[in-house]
Amino acid sequence: MIHARALAKRYGDRRVFAGLDVDVPNGGFLLVTGPNGSGKTTLLRVLAGLAAPTAGELQLPPRHTIGFLGHEPLVYRELTPLENLTLFGRLYRLPERGERIGMLLERFGLWEVRHERVSTFSRGMQQRLGLCRVLLHEPTHLLLDEPYNALDAEGATLLDGIFEEPRTWVIATHEPQRVDRYATERLAFA
Amino acid sequence: MTYASDVAALARKDLLLELRAKETLPSMLLFVIAALTIFHFALPTGTSDVAARGLLWAALIFTALLGLTRAFVAEREQSMFDALILTPVDRSAIWLGKAIAVFAFLVAAEVVALPAFAAFFHGLDGRTVAAVVLADIGICTVGTLFGAMAVAGRARELLLPLLFLPMAIPIVVGGVGGFLWFLVLYDAIFALLSWAAFEYVVSEV
Amino acid sequence: MRIHLTLPVLAAACTGLFGLAIGLALFYAPEDADQGLSQRIFYFHVPLALTAYACFGWGAWKALKYLRTRDERADLESYVAIHQGVIFGALTLLTGSIWARVSWGVWWSWGEDELVLFLVLFLFYCAYFMLRFSVDAGPARANMSAVYALFGVVLIPVSFLAIRLSKQFIHPVVFKLDGPQMTGSQFFTFCVCLAAMLTLFATLYAIELAGKRLDRSLRELKELLTA
Numbered sequence: 001m002i003h004a005r006a007l008a009k010r011y012g013d014r015r016v017f018a019g020l021d022v023d024v025p026n027g028g029f030l031l032v033t034g035p036n037g038s039g040k041t042t043l044l045r046v047l048a049g050l051a052a053p054t055a056g057e058l059q060l061p062p063r064h065t066i067g068f069l070g071h072e073p074l075v076y077r078e079l080t081p082l083e084n085l086t087l088f089g090r091l092y093r094l095p096e097r098g099e100r101i102g103m104l105l106e107r108f109g110l111w112e113v114r115h116e117r118v119s120t121f122s123r124g125m126q127q128r129l130g131l132c133r134v135l136l137h138e139p140t141h142l143l144l145d146e147p148y149n150a151l152d153a154e155g156a157t158l159l160d161g162i163f164e165e166p167r168t169w170v171i172a173t174h175e176p177q178r179v180d181r182y183a184t185e186r187l188a189f190a
Numbered sequence: 191m192t193y194a195s196d197v198a199a200l201a202r203k204d205l206l207l208e209l210r211a212k213e214t215l216p217s218m219l220l221f222v223i224a225a226l227t228i229f230h231f232a233l234p235t236g237t238s239d240v241a242a243r244g245l246l247w248a249a250l251i252f253t254a255l256l257g258l259t260r261a262f263v264a265e266r267e268q269s270m271f272d273a274l275i276l277t278p279v280d281r282s283a284i285w286l287g288k289a290i291a292v293f294a295f296l297v298a299a300e301v302v303a304l305p306a307f308a309a310f311f312h313g314l315d316g317r318t319v320a321a322v323v324l325a326d327i328g329i330c331t332v333g334t335l336f337g338a339m340a341v342a343g344r345a346r347e348l349l350l351p352l353l354f355l356p357m358a359i360p361i362v363v364g365g366v367g368g369f370l371w372f373l374v375l376y377d378a379i380f381a382l383l384s385w386a387a388f389e390y391v392v393s394e395v
Numbered sequence: 396m397r398i399h400l401t402l403p404v405l406a407a408a409c410t411g412l413f414g415l416a417i418g419l420a421l422f423y424a425p426e427d428a429d430q431g432l433s434q435r436i437f438y439f440h441v442p443l444a445l446t447a448y449a450c451f452g453w454g455a456w457k458a459l460k461y462l463r464t465r466d467e468r469a470d471l472e473s474y475v476a477i478h479q480g481v482i483f484g485a486l487t488l489l490t491g492s493i494w495a496r497v498s499w500g501v502w503w504s505w506g507e508d509e510l511v512l513f514l515v516l517f518l519f520y521c522a523y524f525m526l527r528f529s530v531d532a533g534p535a536r537a538n539m540s541a542v543y544a545l546f547g548v549v550l551i552p553v554s555f556l557a558i559r560l561s562k563q564f565i566h567p568v569v570f571k572l573d574g575p576q577m578t579g580s581q582f583f584t585f586c587v588c589l590a591a592m593l594t595l596f597a598t599l600y601a602i603e604l605a606g607k608r609l610d611r612s613l614r615e616l617k618e619l620l621t622a
Contacts, residue, residue, distance in 0.1 A: 049276070050393075066276060068273075071269075072268055076207065091278070352522040360554055366564060379549060383546065390462055390538040
């Protein structure tokens with residue numbers, strides 16, 4: 001679960017947000033909405049444990065149970081999908097990563113191109129690989145920042161399917177209608 | 191020994207990235223030969239051997255800077271630090287893997303540079319080669335740390351030389367004078383410091 | 396804020412000590428047999444150098460504190476201390492250069508270990524400011540500044556050793572800027588000058604810190620009002 005009270009984040013003099021209370025129980029789904037630049041991304045980074053809050057208390061699950069997808073798919077462009085996922089599989093100390101990698105690539109329609117460099121992919125395909133990376137270590141908490149932004153139609157359908165799975169979710173999007181039905185908590189940035 | 195295998199995986203990744211991109215190493219090779227050529231024209235006749243040897247060190251430092259500037263570009267441009275620090279690996283392993291890769295590039299460049307120097311100017315003794323290897327360790331450990339700092343800022347190509355060159359002065363002294371023990375001391379102190387400090391440079395938390 | 400009380404006291408002490416120092420250095424301390432009047436600059440040059448070391452040390456101490464506590468105030472204190480250190484370092488280089496000019500007719504001497512060390516440190520800590528200007532304010536900048544400040548302070552002895560070693564193959568023409576062997580009255584003068592310099596550091600440090608904190612508070616207020 002993710003729990004925060006009176007959360008504030010400031011970069012130097014620039015205040016991003018203050019006085020936020022966040023409560024996402026296990027299995028919950030937090031939908032964060034708001035225009036670009038309102039602080040959604042910063043909040044997600046704080047909740048993922050990538051940025052420290054300036055004030056407030058924060059309770060996060062262990063690092064290895066968190067999966068984070070930012071505005072970038074967070075994959076190495078000059079490596080192939082297989083190399084990318086193998087690297088992260090090693091870093092996450094996954095025992096039988098070969099099988100899991102194959103399964104994910106297949107599921108997201110990237111098996112055919114597993115030996116080609118990510119730089120040759122369309123943005124949609126890169127985002128799909130990002131989703132593979134994020135799901136690789138089977139995190140119980142997934143934080144996705146604008147996941148639909150770069151996705152193609154095929155990827156979007158695949159992503160829709162993932163939300164059915166039992167996990168704790170924090171999704172930031174400025175198109176909430178797609179996932180609104182799953183939301184158990186909502187947070188709107190002005 | 192997961193730390194060692196983490197480092198190995200990361201170093202492999204960096205070597206693989208360079209093998210694909212083919213940017214850094216060729217530039218370093220070209221640069222060092224060009225620098226040595228310029229130095230030939232910059233040295234009047236009758237310049238002592240020691241002076242020429244000193245210029246070798248200048249060429250090596252600047253060639254290393256070239257490699258170091260490129261070291262973390264992929265991580266910065268593709269925001270990979272986020273992905274890496276979320277994994278269970280120790281942050282210092284990121285530093286060590288990268289430093290090992292840069293060390294490999296630097297040695298590869300020197301495999302060309304040192305014979306070129308011997309051909310252009312005068313022969314090199316074993317002591318100088320040993321000094322070069324020891325200096326490389328110091329350059330790569332400190333340089334990788336500072337490279338991560340520089341890449342977080344705006345004027346990254348300008349910033350890294352400014353940060354690194356004062357630190358390189360003792361290395362040059364150790365190299366030109368052949369003070370191997372001093373280079374070992376420098377390496378030990380600053381490698382330890384870099385290893386401990388990296389997590390603060392790469393992560394906010 | 397505590398500063399309100401200590402600042403006038405510091406400033407007064409500083410002014411007093413400086414007056415005393417200048418008087419002593421110029422009139423009380425005995426004239427040096429070899430170098431004459433120019434030697435008196437020693438009473439300012441060496442205290443400036445020692446104070447600069449103190450600045451960098453203090454800055455490194457605050458940097459360490461920042462890394463341990465992540466308290467932004469420590470970052471600001473570290474920054475101000477290093478800023479002062481660069482100023483005192485520049486003055487050290489300047490007075491050293493003047494002394495060399497007056498004593499030996501040269502504007503610079505590579506044989507003066509301490510002067511060369513200050514040149515290296517000056518370069519290093521100027522880069523500290525380039526680093527700060529290049530990164531946006533926030534924990535990242537504070538972290539990196541702190542790490543760099545710690546590297547600087549470790550570099551001081553390493554560089555000094557390197558400079559010493561370099562004389563084995565550089566052989567600069569040695570123009571030694573010798574301080575006196577320091578008899579009683581000279582030592583007393585020196586101590587007063589050193590105390591004056593350190594008090595000057597403390598005063599300038601307090602002033603700059605207060606100013607920057609005020610700046611910070613003003614900007615935070617502005618943010619709150621416009622939000």
